[in-house]
Amino acid sequence: MDAAAPLLEVAGLTKRFGGLVAAKDIGFTIRGGEILGLIGPNGSGKSTVMRLIMGIEKPNAGTIRLEGVDIAGWPTHRIARKGVGIVFQHSRPLNRQTVLENIKLALLPDSLFRLVAEPHVDERARVIAERVGLGAVLDRRPPTLPFADLRRLEMAKALARDPKVVLVDEPFAGLTQSEMAIFSELIDGFRREGRAVLLVDHNVKSVARLVDRVMAMYLGECIAEGSAEEVMQDPTVRRVYIGGEIETHTRPELDEAGGEPLLDIRDVEVLYGKAQALRKVSLHVRAGEFVSVVGLNGAGKTTLFNAISGLVPYSGEIRWQGAGLAGRSAAAIARGGIVQCPETRELFGDLTVRENLDLGGQRLAPEQYEHQLGWLLELFPILRERAGQRARTLSGGEQQMLAIARALMTQPKLLILDEPTLGLAPVILEQLSNALKRLRETTDTTVLLGEQNVTFALPHADRVYLLEHAHVIWEGSAGRFAAEMGTGYL
Amino acid sequence: MLKTIRPSFLLLIGAALLAGGSAPLWLDAYYLGIFTIAYYFGVFAMSWDLLFGFAGEVNFGPTFLIGLGAYGAGLMNNAGLPIPLCLIGGALVAVIGGIALAVPALRLRGPYFGIVTLVAVLLLLDFIVIFAAQTGGEIGMMVPDVLSVSTEVNYWYAFGFMVIAAIILFGLSRSSLGLILQATGQDRVEAEALGFNVTKHKLAAFSISALFSGLAGAMLTFYEGTASVDQMVDLSIAVQIIIAVVFGGRRTILGGVLGAIFLVLFDELLRPIGQLNTFVVSGVALLVILFLPDGVLGYVLRPREGR
Numbered sequence: 001m002d003a004a005a006p007l008l009e010v011a012g013l014t015k016r017f018g019g020l021v022a023a024k025d026i027g028f029t030i031r032g033g034e035i036l037g038l039i040g041p042n043g044s045g046k047s048t049v050m051r052l053i054m055g056i057e058k059p060n061a062g063t064i065r066l067e068g069v070d071i072a073g074w075p076t077h078r079i080a081r082k083g084v085g086i087v088f089q090h091s092r093p094l095n096r097q098t099v100l101e102n103i104k105l106a107l108l109p110d111s112l113f114r115l116v117a118e119p120h121v122d123e124r125a126r127v128i129a130e131r132v133g134l135g136a137v138l139d140r141r142p143p144t145l146p147f148a149d150l151r152r153l154e155m156a157k158a159l160a161r162d163p164k165v166v167l168v169d170e171p172f173a174g175l176t177q178s179e180m181a182i183f184s185e186l187i188d189g190f191r192r193e194g195r196a197v198l199l200v201d202h203n204v205k206s207v208a209r210l211v212d213r214v215m216a217m218y219l220g221e222c223i224a225e226g227s228a229e230e231v232m233q234d235p236t237v238r239r240v241y242i243g244g245e246i247e248t249h250t251r252p253e254l255d256e257a258g259g260e261p262l263l264d265i266r267d268v269e270v271l272y273g274k275a276q277a278l279r280k281v282s283l284h285v286r287a288g289e290f291v292s293v294v295g296l297n298g299a300g301k302t303t304l305f306n307a308i309s310g311l312v313p314y315s316g317e318i319r320w321q322g323a324g325l326a327g328r329s330a331a332a333i334a335r336g337g338i339v340q341c342p343e344t345r346e347l348f349g350d351l352t353v354r355e356n357l358d359l360g361g362q363r364l365a366p367e368q369y370e371h372q373l374g375w376l377l378e379l380f381p382i383l384r385e386r387a388g389q390r391a392r393t394l395s396g397g398e399q400q401m402l403a404i405a406r407a408l409m410t411q412p413k414l415l416i417l418d419e420p421t422l423g424l425a426p427v428i429l430e431q432l433s434n435a436l437k438r439l440r441e442t443t444d445t446t447v448l449l450g451e452q453n454v455t456f457a458l459p460h461a462d463r464v465y466l467l468e469h470a471h472v473i474w475e476g477s478a479g480r481f482a483a484e485m486g487t488g489y490l
Numbered sequence: 491m492l493k494t495i496r497p498s499f500l501l502l503i504g505a506a507l508l509a510g511g512s513a514p515l516w517l518d519a520y521y522l523g524i525f526t527i528a529y530y531f532g533v534f535a536m537s538w539d540l541l542f543g544f545a546g547e548v549n550f551g552p553t554f555l556i557g558l559g560a561y562g563a564g565l566m567n568n569a570g571l572p573i574p575l576c577l578i579g580g581a582l583v584a585v586i587g588g589i590a591l592a593v594p595a596l597r598l599r600g601p602y603f604g605i606v607t608l609v610a611v612l613l614l615l616d617f618i619v620i621f622a623a624q625t626g627g628e629i630g631m632m633v634p635d636v637l638s639v640s641t642e643v644n645y646w647y648a649f650g651f652m653v654i655a656a657i658i659l660f661g662l663s664r665s666s667l668g669l670i671l672q673a674t675g676q677d678r679v680e681a682e683a684l685g686f687n688v689t690k691h692k693l694a695a696f697s698i699s700a701l702f703s704g705l706a707g708a709m710l711t712f713y714e715g716t717a718s719v720d721q722m723v724d725l726s727i728a729v730q731i732i733i734a735v736v737f738g739g740r741r742t743i744l745g746g747v748l749g750a751i752f753l754v755l756f757d758e759l760l761r762p763i764g765q766l767n768t769f770v771v772s773g774v775a776l777l778v779i780l781f782l783p784d785g786v787l788g789y790v791l792r793p794r795e796g797r
Contacts, residue, residue, distance in 0.1 A: 054683055055682075056679055056682075056683075075682070075687075076679070076682035076683055077682045077683075077685050077686055077687045077688065080682065080683050080684060080685035081685045085683070086683045088680060088683075092676055092677040092680060094669070094672055094673060094676060096672075096741070097669070097672075101669065104669075105669050105670065105673055105684070106684050108666050108669065108670060108686075110685055110686050110687055110690075112667060112690065112691065112694045114666055115661075115662070115665035115666055115667055116665065116666065117666050157684060161684065161685060
């Protein structure tokens with residue numbers, strides 16, 4: 001076979017889930033010894049493309065050629081046998097077997113009648129374990145391993161099949177800086193062995209040093225392709241990730257007032273199993289402030305909010321109005337005035353808009369209730385028109401407004417908005433942005449906003465925290481953020 | 491992978507074999523009869539564990555397979571075939587019926603496989619009642635031949651069969667096939683991505699489970715002299731099999747035998763307290779399941795880390 005011919009050729013790949021087009025006419029090629037980065041925010045369709053190549057989903061149209069053979073629509077196990085391997089982000093190893101046995105599993109033939117593994121299997125498994133750095137823990141069982149070793153085990157299993165094409169899903173999620181370097185080296189090893197590698201990740205930055213080329217996706221479509229630098233500079237990519245021009249209107253006097261903050265977070269850490277989701281995060285919000293926490297998907301924003309709301313266990317201290325929140329149930333925290341509007345919105349889909357709002361206002365006295373409802377329908381006029389409609393049938397933007405309105409019905413002291421722009425079209429963003437502006441100007445509601453879209457997050461924010469890899473790496477006023485961080489964010 | 495079996499475990503097995511093998515010397519006929527039934531029950535449980543513990547499929551209808559074996563063999567015997575042919579025939583009926591059920595059912599995801607198997611049992615029950623002229627309906631179907639009239643010989647048949655089934659099923663569970671089955675049971679997508687045809691492996695597990703269930707059902711029929719709905723097809727039997735496995739230890743295969751002996755023996759021993767006996771046995775089983783979720787054998791054999 002010609003060494004310069006592409007190992008993997010994808011063309012016209014399209015996948016629809018009902019009315020949603022998750023991937024539209026996607027095409028790219030990867031040669032042996034080449035690494036392609038496939039990036040895009042949540043819901044951009046990058047994972048769908050990976051699952052289509054692996055055969056976990058069947059494409060509606062398009063071809064996927066592996067060494068010239070179209071494997072589109074084949075069952076996963078045949079695609080795997082043909083030479084495609086995948087390193088999953090979340091591993092589910094066999095917990096009752098040792099690391100060595102887990103690797104051996106990947107070396108077994110797809111046969112019902114070979115009951116005892118061939119002798120060379122053991123030797124190969126040991127070689128592979130050594131290569132990915134599991135040599136010292138061969139006889140341990142996965143539940144006792146640190147997170148990075150579990151990722152190594154996934155790597156080892158993919159390698160065991162000697163794949164021509166390796167798909168890696170978020171290679172660095174949950175890893176520390178030094179572990180990231182080791183995994184980069186491992187992936188670079190794939191390249192040296194002449195494998196074609198597809199790295200799927202949220203952002204260019206983490207994979208930039210590793211990849212030969214990058215393709216960026218947004219809402220199912222390819223929006224840019226080229227070297228990592230070219231893609232980072234691409235205006236469409238920047239608009240998707242950062243948004244357009246950044247305006248800010250800060251009110252520094254609120255923070256300078258001093259005194260005990262409304263919400264005070266000190267050195268909070270959260271572990272998901274073995275993955276570190278938050279590392280020594282400190283943050284404060286004063287009464288009346290609008291604070292934005294910006295960061296790419298997976299940086300830890302949702303985890304931070306869940307810790308505040310008492311939904312995940314954490315170490316460190318979270319103080320609310322001067323008293324610690326530790327040990328209080330999520331319901332008690334919500335009654336205390338902290339209301340979170342999650343990115344998944346969590347509306348009651350079969351209830352009407354009005355019923356959803358009524359549920360939010362359950363605890364209010366009748367006259368308070370009428371007042372609050374009137375104010376909210378003023379803030380979100382569209383909800384008045386939709387009052388009798390089932391929440392499920394609203395558009396994405398309308399659902400988001402309903403979610404925010406329902407949260408505001410409870411008259412929270414602190415409103416936490418988690419990624420309200422998720423999956424919304426630009427025109428909707430503007431409506432939502434205007435609503436937030438009015439909220440800020442006409443009330444003294446304190447808001448903590450988590451966003452990936454900086455253009456959306458900055459205009460209303462007084463102060464900004466930048467989360468990256470579970471850690472706050474920058475904090476300051478929104479104006480300074482626009483000046484200092486605008487370019488380094490991606 | 492024999493090295494993963496610890497010496498203490500081998501010692502335990504040896505002691506159990508010695509006790510079971512010498513039982514006719516020190517147990518009276520009454521208890522031998524109880525153990526005979528418990529052994530057949532143990533095979534039901536082990537077959538079920540292969541499917542649940544390893545392939546990760548909850549089969550609510552083990553009695554569908556057992557019933558096919560029992561009634562298949564019984565009908566053949568009534569048609570004049572000798573017992574050995576009837577046993578083979580019964581087992582085959584179970585495998586064929588099992589595959590006919592599993593091929594469409596394994597296409598379903600989530601809890602639907604279990605629900606289909608549940609419906610299969612109800613269908614078989616209806617079938618037996620509707621064709622009561624041939625099957626004896628709810629009263630049961632008498633068979634002309636029995637394995638033996640000697641309690642002791644019957645005990646040996648059951649014990650030998652159970653030991654052979656245990657060796658084969660336990661061996662399979664520790665083989666490469668067992669490893670692949672566990673992988674498919676744990677994460678279907680990942681197993682597929684490693685190149686394993688998951689449906690093929692699960693179907694194989696189902697066939698093996700059906701073979702031993704059907705054979706055990708057929709042998710039980712020729713031990714009792716009757717194929718009966720109450721003892722072989724009813725859903726309460728399916729529930730008991732499930733309890734036996736969970737009690738003894740899921741994913742241990744041999745735990746099923748332990749659970750079966752416990753359920754059958756204590757149900758019998760506590761008979762003097764009347765209706766309360768099932769209550770007490772179920773209560774003890776519940777406590778074990780709550781406090782030792784891996785079952786008795788699973789607890790004894792649990793992997794010890796930090797060695």
